[in-house]
Amino acid sequence: MREIVFAAEWEDRQAELRADAVALAALRTDSGSRILPMWRGRPLVAGSDQTTLAWLEPGHPVLAEASDEAIFLGRHEGVARFAADVSSFVPEGIDEAAMSGFLDPTEYTTPPCPATTALPNCAR
Numbered sequence: 001m002r003e004i005v006f007a008a009e010w011e012d013r014q015a016e017l018r019a020d021a022v023a024l025a026a027l028r029t030d031s032g033s034r035i036l037p038m039w040r041g042r043p044l045v046a047g048s049d050q051t052t053l054a055w056l057e058p059g060h061p062v063l064a065e066a067s068d069e070a071i072f073l074g075r076h077e078g079v080a081r082f083a084a085d086v087s088s089f090v091p092e093g094i095d096e097a098a099m100s101g102f103l104d105p106t107e108y109t110t111p112p113c114p115a116t117t118a119l120p121n122c123a124r
Contacts, residue, residue, distance in 0.1 A: 013074035024072050029058050033080040035070065037062050040087045055081065065089040 017023050027033050034055035037044040044062065046054040056062060066084040073081040 014072070015074075018072055024070075027072070027080040028070055028082055030080065031057060033058055033082065035060075035063060035066075035082045035084050036073075037066065037086045038083050039085075039089060043083075055079075062086065 017027075028035070035058060036053055036055055044054040044056070046052050063084060063086065065086040065088050067086075067088070070082040070084040073083060075081065
């Protein structure tokens, strides 16, 4: 049985930090933090079954399209976690009509990634 994403208890949601812009800015750029790109409500996934969330390090090329705002999710597995909106990225050949429905079966790739990136849906 699969877990529901973000429903499991995290070690610490650190709600007290959500109002501390200085602390969040420092965490967001810390090399130990991880960021989950979200594109039009879809998280970036990786793995052979495409069900593993792809947590990226700050500064990853996929995040070049991210808005300046990131949502602090808390700490999980000892790491500060954020979600960042990369919806401004427009994949080549996107079918906007398909995007208007509830179910979009199209598989999209991310913005170009370095050859060393181990994400199968990164464009090369």
